[in-house]
Amino acid sequence: MASSPCGITNFDSGLEIKTRSVEQTLIPLVSQITTLINHKDKPKKSERTLAAIHRVGQAVSMAVGRFVAVGEAIATENQELKEEMGQACFEARRAGDAIAQLTDASATTAAVVTPTPVQSDWRATVFSDRTAMVKAARLLLSSVTKVLVLADRIVIKQIIASRNKVLVTLDHLERVSTFQDFVHIFSQFGNEMVEFAHLTGDRQNDLKDENKKARMAAARAVLEKCTMMLLTASKTCLRHPDCESARINKDAVFQRMRCALEQVIEIVTEARSSGETRALPASLYNGIKDFKSRVESLREGGGLDSTPPQSLVGQLEALVERTEDFTDSAYTSHEQRQAILGLCQVTRQDAQQLVQAWVEAQAAHAQEVTEEVEVCIIKTCQSICDLRRELHKVAVSRAADLLRAHGEQLPLRALRVSGGEGNLEAVGEYTRTLTEQKEQLVETCRLLGHVSGTEPLEITCVHAEETFHVIGPQIISASQTLALHPSSKIAKENLEVFCEAWESQLCDMALLLREITDVSEGRRGDKKQYLSLPRPGKHTANLKTAKAVKLDAEEQTSMAKLGVELRLLSSDMDGELDKWEEQEHDVVRHSQSLASMAYSMYLFTRGEGLLKTTLDLFHQAEVLSEEGIQLCSSLSNFSIQLVEEEKTALTTEMEKLLALCQQLQTGAKTPVQGKTPVQGKTATFQKVDSSIQTSRAIMAIVLSLLPLCNKLNRKYKSERNSLGSPQGWRERQDASTPVREDGPINGKNSNGFGVKSLGEHMAGMNLLESK
Numbered sequence: 001m002a003s004s005p006c007g008i009t010n011f012d013s014g015l016e017i018k019t020r021s022v023e024q025t026l027i028p029l030v031s032q033i034t035t036l037i038n039h040k041d042k043p044k045k046s047e048r049t050l051a052a053i054h055r056v057g058q059a060v061s062m063a064v065g066r067f068v069a070v071g072e073a074i075a076t077e078n079q080e081l082k083e084e085m086g087q088a089c090f091e092a093r094r095a096g097d098a099i100a101q102l103t104d105a106s107a108t109t110a111a112v113v114t115p116t117p118v119q120s121d122w123r124a125t126v127f128s129d130r131t132a133m134v135k136a137a138r139l140l141l142s143s144v145t146k147v148l149v150l151a152d153r154i155v156i157k158q159i160i161a162s163r164n165k166v167l168v169t170l171d172h173l174e175r176v177s178t179f180q181d182f183v184h185i186f187s188q189f190g191n192e193m194v195e196f197a198h199l200t201g202d203r204q205n206d207l208k209d210e211n212k213k214a215r216m217a218a219a220r221a222v223l224e225k226c227t228m229m230l231l232t233a234s235k236t237c238l239r240h241p242d243c244e245s246a247r248i249n250k251d252a253v254f255q256r257m258r259c260a261l262e263q264v265i266e267i268v269t270e271a272r273s274s275g276e277t278r279a280l281p282a283s284l285y286n287g288i289k290d291f292k293s294r295v296e297s298l299r300e301g302g303g304l305d306s307t308p309p310q311s312l313v314g315q316l317e318a319l320v321e322r323t324e325d326f327t328d329s330a331y332t333s334h335e336q337r338q339a340i341l342g343l344c345q346v347t348r349q350d351a352q353q354l355v356q357a358w359v360e361a362q363a364a365h366a367q368e369v370t371e372e373v374e375v376c377i378i379k380t381c382q383s384i385c386d387l388r389r390e391l392h393k394v395a396v397s398r399a400a401d402l403l404r405a406h407g408e409q410l411p412l413r414a415l416r417v418s419g420g421e422g423n424l425e426a427v428g429e430y431t432r433t434l435t436e437q438k439e440q441l442v443e444t445c446r447l448l449g450h451v452s453g454t455e456p457l458e459i460t461c462v463h464a465e466e467t468f469h470v471i472g473p474q475i476i477s478a479s480q481t482l483a484l485h486p487s488s489k490i491a492k493e494n495l496e497v498f499c500e501a502w503e504s505q506l507c508d509m510a511l512l513l514r515e516i517t518d519v520s521e522g523r524r525g526d527k528k529q530y531l532s533l534p535r536p537g538k539h540t541a542n543l544k545t546a547k548a549v550k551l552d553a554e555e556q557t558s559m560a561k562l563g564v565e566l567r568l569l570s571s572d573m574d575g576e577l578d579k580w581e582e583q584e585h586d587v588v589r590h591s592q593s594l595a596s597m598a599y600s601m602y603l604f605t606r607g608e609g610l611l612k613t614t615l616d617l618f619h620q621a622e623v624l625s626e627e628g629i630q631l632c633s634s635l636s637n638f639s640i641q642l643v644e645e646e647k648t649a650l651t652t653e654m655e656k657l658l659a660l661c662q663q664l665q666t667g668a669k670t671p672v673q674g675k676t677p678v679q680g681k682t683a684t685f686q687k688v689d690s691s692i693q694t695s696r697a698i699m700a701i702v703l704s705l706l707p708l709c710n711k712l713n714r715k716y717k718s719e720r721n722s723l724g725s726p727q728g729w730r731e732r733q734d735a736s737t738p739v740r741e742d743g744p745i746n747g748k749n750s751n752g753f754g755v756k757s758l759g760e761h762m763a764g765m766n767l768l769e770s771k
Helices: 020-041 047-077 079-102 106-111 117-124 130-175 179-206 210-239 244-269 284-299 311-322 334-363 371-405 410-420 424-451 455-484 489-520 553-577 586-605 614-641 644-669 677-715 717-722 728-736 758-763 765-770
Strands: none
Touching (some): 020 047, 020 130, 020 179, 047 079, 047 130, 079 130, 130 179, 130 244, 179 244, 210 244, 244 489, 284 311, 284 371, 311 334, 334 371, 371 424, 410 424, 410 455, 455 489, 553 677
């Protein structure tokens, strides 16, 4: 290894940062080191600058010392990491000491009583050893990163250990033979699943890779649903031990639970037990995108001297073969089938003409792409895009029609009734209807996967397809069990749980359809989360004594419906806001904030997102209420320009909105009371339910106001322009409304955490260096 002048060895571990927490931890260190290195570019430095550099160097050294102490303590507690962690800590300490020495001019200045010009120049170049500083900085960053990555292995180890505990208890639960033992073991199992859910939820939010996050979310959703299914399926099997359908139902749930646990560990450890990589099925969207890219690239790369594009024909044929998922479906209409086949044929002809034009141009020794080849490239790209749009239209319209047709859940209702009546014949008839519905949903999810547009959404489509495929037969076996034992309350409860899981998946499919539509229309499919948990001081003052708790799996399940309604309202509001011509309008800005906060609440009901505890949710509810009040203020100013009839219609809804916001604010600030832990938990859950219910009502009113406001805004736009400002009403508002500097949102780009992204932080280095 090469040595620097200070004896620091080069250290290159080739580490990859895979979690946001490691990335964010490195930001302050990158900031300080960049400051030191950037100062090297200045040929002359003042006393003040030298002192500042010295302080920064000492601060880095001291911080590294504390950091290393923690790393060494982790190494002591985890013997399997002791050697690697010890080496990384040793390198980090050496690098920190080297930086402290390189920035320390005190020894030199102490010896200079009356410095001469020569001595002053000599002191000014004490920091000119840029090579040593860069090597020390590189070593420090790599060694600190390695310590963090090694510490991250501890988190993975905790998740694996938690999974192993769950598996052991799951085995005991599967073999239990009495209700008494079942109740005892399931209680233990529930606690272990809550711990596992918290660990994996934190890990999911920490992952940088969006595809892994989507896979983790899918696996955790399966575990969440299976926990309740496992409870009722096991109870049914214990009550009716000789019932074959009950046993089949129970076995299927346990098997699915184990598969989901294994998938979580595969994601966390990035390894499969079989040594194989689980790949997504090839989607038409990606295939068409790649084909179009190859066609367009013919304009580049050496002109007509490159290899003829005959391989494009083979690639296109593979794409056409994949469209058979659409054309071979019994549920695709004749018109849709003919449209797809026709576009496939047009694309074939255009591709063949492109190859022919390319060959003729080469035969004529053309040095550049000819006009005929360029026309063929344009036509081929156009025809493949037309095919993609047609496939998207077919898949989306099929999904929308299916969701509308099955919105009333008639087969499920019929199975509940006929099972409760013990009518096996009717159960058999309705199970055939449900099986057909299941096949339609499975196939539709597959088609949506072809046109999803992003890999995370494609992963979600695969998850939805698998869920319908599995839950359908489970509902059938549960209804058969109830028909055999119509007086059994446990069997009825069991069927109800599986039916609710089916209905929940239909709601998720509706959300998935909206997100796919958003992507196709140029809007982001992965909504940005609202990063404004209240800052210390204002909001936390009201809840200092409140206890922060997390919802367990059962509470999350009961909140799921409310959460989905919030998500749908948020999505509808996004659609309405996109129709506004003035995206900087105050009504738009406040409404966008409300939609983002509602989406955060939706994620909370799923055990995901930035709102980890009930205290976080109450804080967010208070922020949402204040944003709603600010929206009311903007609407009030907006109404000044309206005629009396228009103003009355707006004011009526605005008063309802203001009352709900005040109700939410009061509720969020009211402390939870309960004499016993059980009462306290019940009161907390009721407060959560009330907060989400009120937030939903607020969103519904805002959604109803947006079309009216947009219509009126367009109507009076010309009048506002005549005032000399396209946003005259906003200027009047700004002049009449005092700015609240202590509010939850002090600007459009405020960030409640005060943490910049790594890219923003790096971009701000020049400003830091100049200071």
